[in-house]
């Protein structure tokens with residue numbers, strides 16, 4: 001029996017469902033919206049509290065289109081703390097959140113929203129993060145000054161006028177406001193012409209008052225006067241320069257006539273001046289205009305635009321330890337002339353494959369880093385060098401980076417065989433499916449364990465030693481890449497310290513350990529949990545609910561489930577072998593090894609972090625498993641026999657509980 005509040009919330013979600021009309025949500029959102037004993041299934045993207053009230057709506061990167069729902073439908077969500085609709089194609093205006101007083105995190109970035117930011121948002125006293133970048137928002141910025149607000153981004157919109165000078169907004173850097181050409185203020189690309197303290201503190205960009213406009217016009221007149229005075233000064237200086245130049249010219253002519261050398265001069269007569277262009281040579285390299293933006297065409301109409309380089313980096317690619325030998329092979333200009341293809345959008349931003357011509361075609365991957373913490377250039381480059389210094393054959397360190405005022409790019413090797421997620425789930429049920437055999441899966445599991453154990457063991461720097469090695473922090477099947485030989489390469493490690501807090505919290509949603517949910521801290525033990533999740537995905541061929549959302553229908557794996565709970569139940573109820581992906585389950589000789597790996601996965605996913613093994617121990621165990629059973633002909637070993645040999649302990653299971 002649902003309460004009135006729950007019914008209202010359910011109606012509101014159905015309104016949302018109707019306006020978004022997404023096939024996945026249409027089939028997934030049935031029954032009551034919050035799980036209960038009778039209806040244990042969780043709705044994808046909907047979080048509830050113990051009272052069965054909706055606390056979170058999180059539907060990032062789901063290809064959602066259409067207008068954002070109206071204010072009326074949001075009235076019901078009085079317990080809502082999180083709304084994440086990032087990276088969809090939502091249109092319309094931002095709704096009013098006046099009735100959602102508990103809201104802490106709003107992420108509507110990377111959509112197609114227009115209209116102003118509602119002024120009522122300044123009264124959301126629990127708001128911690130407001131991310132509205134990459135939309136078409138107009139109007140002005142309300143005077144946000146909530147002490148709770150720790151993350152704010154309105155960049156890449158069309159917002160105008162002054163950035164309100166509130167203490168809180170002053171604490172955010174230029175990145176939070178970038179690419180709003182009509183915006184002015186200390187953090188914008190240009191200062192404001194006329195802004196008095198009163199105007200800014202009183203709510204930012206006030207418009208239309210007579211007083212304001214008369215002040216504005218007197219400032220404009222003053223500015224014009226300054227301009228005219230400046231112009232006169234320039235003309236006088238120029239005249240002085242010409243006079244001096246003529247005198248020097250005459251002296252030079254006299255001198256050269258005396259020495260008998262021919263005269264070469266830019267000054268044809270005393271009254272005309274010609275400007276000569278010098279072709280660049282070794283001594284006089286061509287000077288590029290500092291603010292010139294360079295663009296690369298990206299498929300589907302996107303563009304890779306690289307803006308003004310930071311002075312310290314001189315607009316160059318900086319090659320990291322692992323990429324030093326690449327330095328001779330390509331530079332920024334090669335990258336910018338390359339044809340580019342969008343690979344996807346992750347926690348950090350967009351990722352592109354850049355194909356450089358020249359001899360043989362060469363591909364690298366360019367990742368645009370967005371939503372970073374406010375870091376100094378030094379802090380950022382230090383961490384990038386730290387990441388680049390990791391050297392192991394199962395890691396994919398970045399090759400180079402490029403940092404400009406408004407652009408941060410990371411370049412890495414292109415992994416020919418894509419990511420593990422697609423290898424496990426891609427092309428199922430079609431003739432394009434390339435079977436992913438047991439031995440290949442085991443090799444990947446071993447490779448990932450090696451890379452992870454290296455990161456955890458690596459205490460070569462002070463920072464790493466202090467944290468007891470380097471936690472990956474975002475180990476998922478899309479962050480395990482496969483090279484041309486299907487060797488596993490662990491990518492995207494060590495980035496969590498760079499990300500803005502709310503963005504970091506959105507990473508690895510489907511691989512989060514229970515303690516991470518509370519503490520939001522990554523550690524070696526949260527990594528071990530994620531590795532366990534990766535093993536479950538490898539063994540079952542199942543997509544956890546979140547992976548399905550994130551990767552759209554492309555996965556097409558054998559069903560979307562809450563993977564951990566499903567496996568625990570399967571083991572408890574002794575239908576263990578049925579959880580194995582049918583593609584490897586038929587390799588009967590391999591089943592004992594598969595069950596060993598399943599057992600290990602479950603130990604990695606122990607609820608209590610102390611009970612989970614360290615990565616070094618995991619590596620030892622996973623390396624001890626031998627791949628046998630390469631062909632389907634080997635089905636004669638009875639399943640019962642293999643189960644007898646390698647039965648899974650149910651004690652482990654009940655300890656986890658699910």
Ligand SMILES: Nc1ncnc2c1ncn2[C@@H]1O[C@H](COP(=O)(O)OP(=O)(O)OP(=O)(O)O)[C@@H](O)[C@H]1O
Nearest residue numbers: 343344345346347348351365413414415419478479
């Ligand atoms: N070096 C690479 N070679 C080949 N494919 C890559 C490479 N780096 C990333 N990709 C693929 O590009 C896509 C986008 O990657 P990105 O890292 O931006 O997001 P993600 O891994 O899907 O998500 P997250 O950032 O949250 O981990 C993914 O499918 C990823 O597997």
